Structure formats: C-alpha cells, structure tokens
Amino acid sequence: MAHLQNRPGPGQGRRRASHxxxxxxxxxxALLDEAGAPALTFRALAQRLGGGVAxxxxxxxxxxxxxxxxxxHVIGTVLAEIEALPxxxxxIDDLRAMAVTLFDAILDRPWLGAYxxxxxxxxxxxxxxxxxxxxxxxxxxxxxxxxxxxxSAVVGVVVGSAVDMGQEPPEEVLDGSVNxxxxxxxxxxxxxxxxxxxxxxxxxxxxxxxxxxxxDQFRSALDLTLAGLRLQSGA
Amino acid sequence: MAHLQNRPGPGQGRRRASHxxxxxxxxxxALLDEAGAPALTFRALAQRLGGGVAxxxxxxxxxxxxxxxxxxHVIGTVLAEIEALPxxxxxIDDLRAMAVTLFDAILDRPWLGAYxxxxxxxxxxxxxxxxxxxxxxxxxxxxxxxxxxxxSAVVGVVVGSAVDMGQEPPEEVLDGSVNxxxxxxxxxxxxxxxxxxxxxxxxxxxxxxxxxxxxDQFRSALDLTLAGLRLQSGA
DNA sequence: ACCTGAACACCGTTCAAGT
DNA sequence: ACCTGAACACCGTTCAAGT
Numbered sequence: 001m002a003h004l005q006n007r008p009g010p011g012q013g014r015r016r017a018s019h020x021x022x023x024x025x026x027x028x029x030a031l032l033d034e035a036g037a038p039a040l041t042f043r044a045l046a047q048r049l050g051g052g053v054a055x056x057x058x059x060x061x062x063x064x065x066x067x068x069x070x071x072x073h074v075i076g077t078v079l080a081e082i083e084a085l086p087x088x089x090x091x092i093d094d095l096r097a098m099a100v101t102l103f104d105a106i107l108d109r110p111w112l113g114a115y116x117x118x119x120x121x122x123x124x125x126x127x128x129x130x131x132x133x134x135x136x137x138x139x140x141x142x143x144x145x146x147x148x149x150x151x152s153a154v155v156g157v158v159v160g161s162a163v164d165m166g167q168e169p170p171e172e173v174l175d176g177s178v179n180x181x182x183x184x185x186x187x188x189x190x191x192x193x194x195x196x197x198x199x200x201x202x203x204x205x206x207x208x209x210x211x212x213x214x215x216d217q218f219r220s221a222l223d224l225t226l227a228g229l230r231l232q233s234g235a
Numbered sequence: 236m237a238h239l240q241n242r243p244g245p246g247q248g249r250r251r252a253s254h255x256x257x258x259x260x261x262x263x264x265a266l267l268d269e270a271g272a273p274a275l276t277f278r279a280l281a282q283r284l285g286g287g288v289a290x291x292x293x294x295x296x297x298x299x300x301x302x303x304x305x306x307x308h309v310i311g312t313v314l315a316e317i318e319a320l321p322x323x324x325x326x327i328d329d330l331r332a333m334a335v336t337l338f339d340a341i342l343d344r345p346w347l348g349a350y351x352x353x354x355x356x357x358x359x360x361x362x363x364x365x366x367x368x369x370x371x372x373x374x375x376x377x378x379x380x381x382x383x384x385x386x387s388a389v390v391g392v393v394v395g396s397a398v399d400m401g402q403e404p405p406e407e408v409l410d411g412s413v414n415x416x417x418x419x420x421x422x423x424x425x426x427x428x429x430x431x432x433x434x435x436x437x438x439x440x441x442x443x444x445x446x447x448x449x450x451d452q453f454r455s456a457l458d459l460t461l462a463g464l465r466l467q468s469g470a
Numbered sequence: 471a472c473c474t475g476a477a478c479a480c481c482g483t484t485c486a487a488g489t
Numbered sequence: 490a491c492c493t494g495a496a497c498a499c500c501g502t503t504c505a506a507g508t
Contacts, residue, residue: 016473016508042501052474054503063501117399127437134436146455148440148447153456156395163394164352164387201369202362205383212383220381221388224463231462251489251492277482287493289484298482 017051021069024049024059028070037111040067071115075125078105082132091139092226092235098133099154103218106162113162117155130155140233150229157225161218181211252286256304259284259294263305272346275302306350310360313340317367326374327461327470333368334389338453341397348397352390365390375468385464392460396453416446 027048031040042063046053060066082098106112117126133154137147188210196203262283266275277298281288295301317333341347352361368389372382423445431438 018472041499043499053501054475055473057502058472127434131434131436134440138436138439144439145443147436148443149452149455150459151436151440152399152452153392153459156399156456157388157391157460158395159398160391160393160395163398164391199362199366201366201373201382201386204373204379205369205386208380208383217384217387220384221391221460224385224388224460224467225456226463227466228459228462231466232459253491276480278480288482289494290492292483293491 017049019049019051019055021059024056025070025073028066029074032070032111033109067115068119071112072124072126074109074112075116075129078102079125079129091136092230095133095136095154096222096226099158099222102158110165113165117159140235142233146232153225157221161221165214184210252284254284254286254290256294259291260305260308263301264309267305267346268344302350303354306347307359307361309347310351310364313337314360314364326371327465330368330371330389331457331461334393334457337393345400348400352394375470377468381467388460392456396456400449419445
C-alpha cells in the first residue's frame with residue numbers, strides 16, 4: 001500500500017495539502033471577484049485550496065488580516081498601473097490621473113471600495129500608493145499640513161464615491177432580470193411622485209439622477225476637490 | 236393559577252411580550268451606540284425587548300432593513316438639528332454648516348458612518364436630509380447636473396471621512412490601556428523608520444499625522460470641495 | 471514547519487404553532 | 490395581528506493531534 005503515498009488514485013482521498021501565502025491570497029481575491037465579500041469564507045477558501053479550514057490560520061491570524069492582505073495584494077497591481085502613468089508638468093493633473101486609475105480598479109472590483117486604505121499598517125502596497133499620491137503634493141506650494149490634508153481629501157473622494165457604488169445592487173439587477181437603467185428609472189419614478197413643493201431639489205435633479213453614470217459623479221467630485229487644491233496652492 | 240396571566244411573579248416567566256416599531260428601533264440604536272455594529276444581533280435585540288428573536292421579523296424583513304431603519308431613525312435627529320440651523324445669505328456657508336452638523340453626529344455615533352445614505356429608498360429622513368442639502372444649491376448659479384454632482388460631492392466628503400474614522404480602533408485603544416495619541420504616536424514611529432529616500436512624502440507629513448485631529452481633516456477636505464464649488468458657481 | 475478533523479460558540483432566518 | 494420555541498444552515502475560531 002506504500003504506493004498510495006505518492007500516487008493516490010481517484011476517489012482515494014487527496015494528499016496532505018500544501019499552500020503558500022501567495023496561493024491563499026490569489027484564491028481569496030478570486031472568491032471576492034467572483035461573488036463579492038460575502039463569498040469569502042474560510043470554508044469556501046479552504047475548499048478552493050483543497051485543504052482544511054484551519055490551515056489558513058497558519059497564514060493569517062483572522063479574517064480581518066485575510067481581507068487586509070487580499071486588499072493589499074490587488075493594490076499592488078493598481079500601484080503598478082499608477083507607476084506606469086506618463087506623468088506631466090502639472091502635479092494636479094497627475095494626482096487626478098492617479099485617482100482615476102484607482103477608481104477604475106474599484107469599478108472592476110466593487111468589494112475593494114469597502115476595504116482599501118482601511119489600514120496602512122500592513123505597510124505594503126497601500127502605503128506605497130499613499131506615498132505616490134503624496135509625492136505630487138511635494139511639487140505644489142503648500143505646507144506639510146496642507147499636503148497631508150490634500151492627500152486625505154483625494155483619498156476621501158475616492159472612498160466616498162466607492163462606498164456609494166459598492167453597495168450590492170438589488171438581486172433583480174444582479175440576476176439580470178432588471179438592468180441598471182430600469183432600476184434607476186423605477187427609483188427616479190418614486191422621486192417624481194414626491195410633492196414638488198416639499199422636494200424642489202429632488203425634482204430639479206431627478207432627470208440627472210435617472211440614468212446617471214457613477215464615473216461622471218466621481219469625476220466631478222474629484223474635480224471640485226482638485227479645483228480647491230489648485231486655488232490653495234496658488235498654481 | 237389564572238392569576239399568573241395578569242400578575243406573573245418574579246422568576247415565573249414573563250408575559251407575552253409586545254413591541255412596536257418605535258421600541259425596536261430605539262433599542263437597536265441603543266445597542267449600536269453602546270457597542271457598535273457587531274453588537275446588534277437579533278438575539279441581543281430580542282433580549283433587550285424581552286421577547287423572542289422571531290418577533291422582530293414581524294417589524295423588519297431582515298437585518299439589512301433593521302440597519303436601514305435604525306440609521307434613518309437617528310438621521311431624524313440630525314435633520315432636526317439641521318433645520319434648527321440659523322442660515323445665512325451664503326448658500327455655501329449653509330452647506331458647510333449642514334455638512335459639519337452631519338459629521339458631528341457621526342463622531343458621536345461612529346457606526347453611523349458605515350450605513351447612512353446607503354439607501355434613500357427607505358424614503359424617510361435620509362431623503363429629507365438630501366433635499367435639505369440640495370436646496371442650498373438651488374441658490375447657486377448652476378445647472379441641474381452640476382447641482383446633482385455638488386450634493387453628491389458633499390455627501391461623498393462626509394462619507395469618505397466617516398469611513399476613514401469609523402474603523403474600530405485596536406482594542407488597546409478601546410480598553411483604554413493606550414490612548415489615541417499614544418496609538419498615533421507608535422504608528423507615526425514606524426513611518427519615521429522608513430527610508431526617507433523611498434518615502435519622502437510620508438516623512439514630510441509624519442509630524443502632522445502624529446496627533447492629528449479627524450475633525451480638521453474633514454473640515455479641510457470639505458473646504459476644498461466647497462472652494463471648488465464656489466469657483467464653479469462664479470460666486 | 472505546516473496541515474487536519476472535529477468541536478465550540480455563535481450567527482441570520484424560517485416555520486408551524488400558539489394567543 | 491402579533492408573538493413563541495425550536496430548528497436549519499451557516500459562520501469564525503480553537504485545539505489536540507497528526508506528519
């Protein structure tokens with residue numbers, strides 16, 4: 001029976017599994033990409049890795065750390081994109097390009113919105129990304145406090161927009177029985193039925209809300225912040 | 236034994252409990268205030284209400300709705316504060332005062348940051364708050380799309396800052412064995428140990444980060460957005 | 471050093487039944 | 490109309506034991 005150790009037949013049970021931090025994170029990210037945050041459970045992850053649940057605890061102390069590391073892992077690819085950006089003679093334009101790159105990554109992976117920048121204490125790619133953004137402010141005529149606040153503000157705009165978008169759409173949208181436009185349309189309809197005297201603003205913007213693009217919303221929030229920053233820096 | 240129905244003695248078991256939407260939400264908020272989002276479970280809530288878990292499902296369809304309604308419930312008090320604001324001849328100043336009021340409420344209740352404005356489809360106080368903010372933009376020389384984007388941007392700044400703050404601080408801070416300044420200080424220390432060549436920005440701002448105030452951070456992010464808005468509105 | 475199975479102490483949600 | 494107890498199908502986490 002010794003041969004079973006090196007050549008297990010089908011249905012004979014598998015060998016002792018062997019993982020690595022890399023494979024744990026790759027599979028965790030795959031799970032998140034395929035079905036969002038609720039899909040990432042230790043049991044589901046263990047099954048994908050072909051091992052037992054408890055073995056994951058050799059790599060991470062708990063679920064929070066798993067999420068932090070998975071997030072930092074994908075921020076690594078975002079960082080690479082940001083480093084590949086051409087760069088210009090305008091630091092504010094460069095800041096905008098970086099923020100847009102980051103936002104695009106969140107559009108691809110909505111679960112990212114809820115976790116990135118939650119703790120830089122992992123010290124990895126999130127911190128490097130923060131540094132990259134901040135370095136642009138070194139080119140502006142600002143003091144250290146203004147620079148700190150400027151980067152916080154830009155990250156805040158990304159997070160604020162991402163959180164707004166990261167909400168799971170209702171299942172009718174997910175399962176494709178109702179598309180996003182229809183969904184927004186229905187929503188807009190309930191707004192149109194509100195009393196115009198009591199809700200003048202809602203009526204003013206309901207047609208803009210109907211069919212709106214999240215990217216436009218993000219871009220203009222970012223542009224307002226950057227316009228304020230430009231003013232502050234006197235450039 | 237018939238008297239047991241109207242006068243149950245101590246330790247004899249309680250009468251059939253009777254709730255109301257109001258009491259369900261009040262106790263839910265109390266739980267959230269006392270120990271944050273993880274403390275709000277159906278079992279804990281049922282115990283506070285003196286009844287069984289399943290009865291809560293007569294008032295809400297699921298936990299998401301419970302959280303939505305609890306959030307909207309406290310937004311009601313924020314709305315009242317906002318309506319009590321004096322108001323000025325500058326719509327942008329009024330917008331700022333409203334956003335600050337909202338942010339202060341989140342400082343008092345950190346759990347709020349993660350849930351408010353997540354769905355206005357509850358139609359209640361969140362929508363009224365949105366209307367209140369938006370009405371200020373009607374006083375500005377903007378088109379409907381710009382108004383829609385302006386309010387989204389302001390809400391985004393609040394949410395972005397709130398999320399950043401809403402993170403549970405490490406338990407050493409919660410249990411008081413380490414205060415916030417010490418915690419920030421340790422954190423800053425690890426930044427100071429980074430290579431200054433590789434992390435010039437981090438070194439530039441580390442002293443600002445050390446001991447920084449979340450309110451200042453929020454205020455300056457808000458001011459950048461509002462400065463951009465003022466520029467756009469030509470006021 | 472790294473993996474396993476089984477257990478523990480929770481969750482949200484459902485349901486048939488009671489009042 | 491509103492509440493109950495008990496069950497179901499999950500969770501994250503631990504631990505003694507294996508290799």
